[in-house]
Amino acid sequence: MAHMDWKMDRRALLRTAGALGASAGLARAWAAGEAPDALVGRLSSEVLDAVRKDPQIKAGDVHRIVALVDKIILPHLDFKRMTAASVGPGWRKATPEQQQRLQDEFKQLLVRTYAGALAEVSDLTIVVKPLRAAPADTDVLVRTEVRGRGDPIQLDYRLAQKPGEAWKIYNINVMGVWLVETYRSQFAAEINAKGVDGLIEALVARNKANAAGK
Amino acid sequence: MKKNKLRWHGGLRGGRWLAAAALCLAVAGCATGPGAHPQDPLEPYNRAMTQFNDGVDKVVMTPVATVYKNVLPWPVRAGIGNFFANLGDLWSFVNNVLQARGQAAADSLARFGINSFIGIGGLFDVASEANIPRHKQDFGLTLGHWGVPTGPYLVLPLFGPSTLRDTVALPADTWGDLAWHARPVSTRNSLYGLRVVDRRASLLGVTGVRDAAALDPYTFTRDVYLGVRGDAADKAGSDDDGKLPEDD
Numbered sequence: 001m002a003h004m005d006w007k008m009d010r011r012a013l014l015r016t017a018g019a020l021g022a023s024a025g026l027a028r029a030w031a032a033g034e035a036p037d038a039l040v041g042r043l044s045s046e047v048l049d050a051v052r053k054d055p056q057i058k059a060g061d062v063h064r065i066v067a068l069v070d071k072i073i074l075p076h077l078d079f080k081r082m083t084a085a086s087v088g089p090g091w092r093k094a095t096p097e098q099q100q101r102l103q104d105e106f107k108q109l110l111v112r113t114y115a116g117a118l119a120e121v122s123d124l125t126i127v128v129k130p131l132r133a134a135p136a137d138t139d140v141l142v143r144t145e146v147r148g149r150g151d152p153i154q155l156d157y158r159l160a161q162k163p164g165e166a167w168k169i170y171n172i173n174v175m176g177v178w179l180v181e182t183y184r185s186q187f188a189a190e191i192n193a194k195g196v197d198g199l200i201e202a203l204v205a206r207n208k209a210n211a212a213g214k
Numbered sequence: 215m216k217k218n219k220l221r222w223h224g225g226l227r228g229g230r231w232l233a234a235a236a237l238c239l240a241v242a243g244c245a246t247g248p249g250a251h252p253q254d255p256l257e258p259y260n261r262a263m264t265q266f267n268d269g270v271d272k273v274v275m276t277p278v279a280t281v282y283k284n285v286l287p288w289p290v291r292a293g294i295g296n297f298f299a300n301l302g303d304l305w306s307f308v309n310n311v312l313q314a315r316g317q318a319a320a321d322s323l324a325r326f327g328i329n330s331f332i333g334i335g336g337l338f339d340v341a342s343e344a345n346i347p348r349h350k351q352d353f354g355l356t357l358g359h360w361g362v363p364t365g366p367y368l369v370l371p372l373f374g375p376s377t378l379r380d381t382v383a384l385p386a387d388t389w390g391d392l393a394w395h396a397r398p399v400s401t402r403n404s405l406y407g408l409r410v411v412d413r414r415a416s417l418l419g420v421t422g423v424r425d426a427a428a429l430d431p432y433t434f435t436r437d438v439y440l441g442v443r444g445d446a447a448d449k450a451g452s453d454d455d456g457k458l459p460e461d462d
Contacts, residue, residue: 081458085458109427110427112426113423113426113427116422116423116426117419117423120419120420120422120423132453133453139457139460140453141453141454141455141456141457149288149292150295150416151299151348151350152347156455156456158455158456158457158458160460170458171456171457171458173455173456175442176441176442176447177437177438177441177442178441178455178456180456180458181437181441181456182434182437182438182441185251185433185437186428186429186430186433186434186437187429189429189430189433190429202429203429206426206429210426213426
């Protein structure tokens with residue numbers, strides 16, 4: 001199977017970049033035109049490398065992982081779109097303040113969950129599968145496989161690109177289940193019962209419980 | 215974690231549990247109202263059974279699995295997990311054939327052959343090292359592939375999340391499990407016990423993440439289960455999976 005191991009590719013790329021003496025400016029320009037599968041591969045290996053190198057993370061310090069995820073992953077997420085899609089029809093009816101709070105709390109919940117999952121794992125490699133998309137596509141599916149202990153775990157990303165902007169992740173699939181779809185029904189139950197404010201309260205409560213638990 | 219791990223195969227006879235489940239269904243009411251999930255008309259019963267299962271899990275399974283995980287070093291647990299996964303590959307082969315999935319069937323049979331002989335009875339997963347992927351299947355998924363709808367979501371005593379279709383498939387899946395045919399019966403029961411504990415141990419981290427991620431762990435588990443076992447799962451693989459309309 002023609003899998004690309006981006007960890008290796010990135011190393012080779014870094015060597016080449018070093019040899020050419022590429023400036024930081026050039027590197028940024030290259031990142032802006034980065035292909036979606038390359039972006040996912042780069043982010044994956046940056047997170048795994050950082051986890052590997054950080055003894056505090058290995059000791060289970062979730063705050064460190066949260067900071068890491070904030071720094072590496074969040075700039076590449078279209079978080080507003082993820083939240084809007086998860087909230088569903090209630091999003092348009094929410095005030096800008098409510099929308100901001102929903103985004104902030106949902107972000108905290110997801111980063112925490114992701115950090116918790118990362119803390120559980122060790123000795124992982126992520127393999128990015130060949131991209132099946134046309135060069136002109138602005139909405140693509142990048143499939144990856146997390147390999148470690150036990151069976152490989154499917155981890156797929158949906159990315160979109162607006163004209164002149166970098167690719168951004170707006171939906172994630174873990175083991176066959178799409179994140180937005182899953183949270184849409186979680187959120188709908190709260191909104192139907194107690195409205196948008198009820199959903200915000202439920203998210204706040206969940207985040208508080210998570211913070212207290214670790 | 216793969217799809218099938220969401221369901222436990224306990225150490226009790228399928229038929230007895232089917233009867234118990236039918237009885238529970240008969241006495242349980244049906245959920246209606248605006249909040250009801252169309253695939254979960256038995257929500258009140260399911261929630262009660264989930265509570266029961268979670269209680270058993272908390273008092274018995276989690277402590278036993280935690281000790282198991284702490285006592286046995288990873289290579290030993292890896293061997294045990296590989297051994298049972300290898301038994302599963304044979305039944306996956308049969309179901310891949312029933313679903314006319316040629317490559318998946320060939321891979322499954324190759325895996326079983328390679329791991330049974332070169333991998334010393336399945337203790338080592340040599341086939342994965344050789345990049346022969348696992349294609350897990352069971353009779354519930356085969357029924358689904360043949361067009362049988364999942365039916366209502368159904369939480370079984372001790373087994374946990376299931377659907378009516380997967381429950382109907384349970385006797386076939388029990389029979390297709392090589393451990394079921396192990397004799398004497400005490401050996402079979404030991405294998406069942408070991409497998410259940412090993413599975414629970416491998417899922418210790420997963421349940422923690424689930425509880426942190428979910429607003430309502432019951433609906434979260436249900437939706438994930440229906441997502442990985444449902445009709446959509448059978449058709450998954452399109453490049454449009456997970457696509458959202460632009461103006462969402």
